[in-house]
Amino acid sequence: MIREKILKALPKQLEGVSGTVTEIERYAIHDGPGIRTLLFLKGCPLRCKWCCNPETQQGYAEMVFLExxxxxxxxxxxxxxxGAIAHSNEKMTVNKSVCKKNCFGKTQHFPCTVNCYTKARQVAGELMTVSQAFMEISRDTSFYxxxxxGVTVSGGEPMMQPEFVYAxxxxxxxxxxxxxxxxSASGSLKDYEEILPYLDVLFVDLKTAKPLLYKEWTKYDGNEALAVIHKLSEIAGKYATEMYIRVPVIPGFNDTQQDIRKIGCFIKEKCRGFKGIELLPYHKLGRGKYKSLGLNYELNNIEPPSEECMDKYYEILLNMGINVCKF
Ligand code: SF4
Ligand code: SF4
Known part of the structure; x- marks a missing residue:
């Protein structure tokens, strides 16, 4: 929850508000209008099985090993x-039961990453102030x-750091x-109300219109998710924020024509103020990151949906009178 102190702060006083940033990506063209700088923030309460940014899930800094x-x-x-690191069978290993993943907290760095010149061991998650982040963002003003x-904040779930995002x-x-x-619509509605006046574009993930499946594949209560998305479409209209719905199309989860129609029905009935819907096909890019974090990836056996399938899903939505878009 954003504190009154932050809401009432003068611009200068916001400069010192800090947040944990996983990565800053420049020259992005798919996450809003024009050329953008993307800020990936740390922390997300969901655990979508297809997540392609698992290094953003935990709210704290982590050591990543890229073998x-x-x-x-x-x-x-x-x-x-x-003494958690060893060399055996011609590779470097970390004994997970010995590695203190919070060793960062005491020293503000992971000792094992400091002298790794190839960046095989690196830190995911850097504490930054608004002033530092703004300096990075404003370097690309001429492109904007x-x-x-402009700037797009992503994650992780940005609403897990509402004060930093607001500031x-x-x-x-x-x-x-x-x-x-x-x-992913998992923040507090009160925080969204404070942030939306400063937001031109809002992309909201809608994973499925089936509440039970929502919980099973993302750990987020589906009824709550759909209620927040409904409410957001009302609030966005109030502040003239352009709201787009994004649906990750995941084989075996939400990729039947009936699934897409159900999503279309939900949007038509509950999200009247939204500007358009975009379908994001599942891809395999994040798979390797799971290993580097010592995590298990559950979807090794699925393949991205074909272009023909994606075209068909767009056609279904268009036939329902829903505005579709592709950033
Ligand atoms: S993260 Fe910390 S505890 Fe783990 S291997 Fe590196 S230095 Fe050791
Ligand atoms: S310092 Fe980096 S490159 Fe060298 S052994 Fe360790 S992880 Fe590998």
């Missing part, structure tokens, strides 16, 4: 104060001006930078 980048130089062997672009978006808006946010 393909490791040249077995051995520099990290003695760096770990707990030329293309109508950053307000700062950007007050400096005439276009703002967008991608959310």
């Amino acid at each position: 393909e980048k490791c040249i077995e130089c051995g520099r990290c062997l003695n760096a770990c104060p707990y 001006e030329a293309t109508g672009g 950053l978006l307000r700062t950007c808006k007050e400096n005439w930078i276009n703002t967008a946010m991608e959310t």
Whole structure:
């Protein structure tokens, strides 16, 4: 919940508000109008089985090991104060039961990443102030001006850090930078009410219109998710924020024509103020990251939907009189 102190702060006082950022990506063209800078924030309460950014799920900094980048130089062997790292069978291993994933908290760095020159061991999650983040964002102002672009906050779930998001978006808006946010609709409605006046574009994920399936595949209560999405479409209209619904199309989860029709019916009935719907086909890009975090990926056996299938789903929505879009 955003504190009154932050809501009433003067612009200068917002500069010191801090948040944990996983990554900043420049020159993005699919997450809002024009050329954009994407800020991926840490922390998400959902656990979507297809998540392609698992390094953003935990709210704290994590050590990531990218095996393909490791040249077995051995520099990290003695760096770990707990002796968690070993070299066996011609590869570097971390004993998970010995590795203290919170070793970052004491020193503000992971000792094993410090001298890894190939970045095989690296940190996911950096504490940044609004002032630091704004400096990074404003480096690309000329691109925003030329293309109508701006900043998009993503994640993770940005609404898990509502004060940082509020302070950053307000700062950007007050400096005439276009703002967008991608959310899974899992934040507090009160926080959305505070943030939307500073938001030009809102992308809301709708995973399925079947509440029980929602919970099974994402851990988010489906009835609550659908109720928040409904409410958001009302609030977005109030603040003239353009709201788009995004549906990840996942084989075996929501990829039948009946699933798409059901989603269309929900949107027509409950999201009157939205501008358009975009379907995002499942892809395999995040699979390798699971291993680097020591996590298990459950969807190894599924393939992305074909272009023909995606065209058919768009056709179904168009035939229902729903505005479709592709960023
Ligand atoms: S320091 Fe980096 S490159 Fe060297 S062995 Fe450790 S992980 Fe591999
Ligand atoms: S994250 Fe910390 S505890 Fe784990 S291997 Fe690296 S230095 Fe050791």
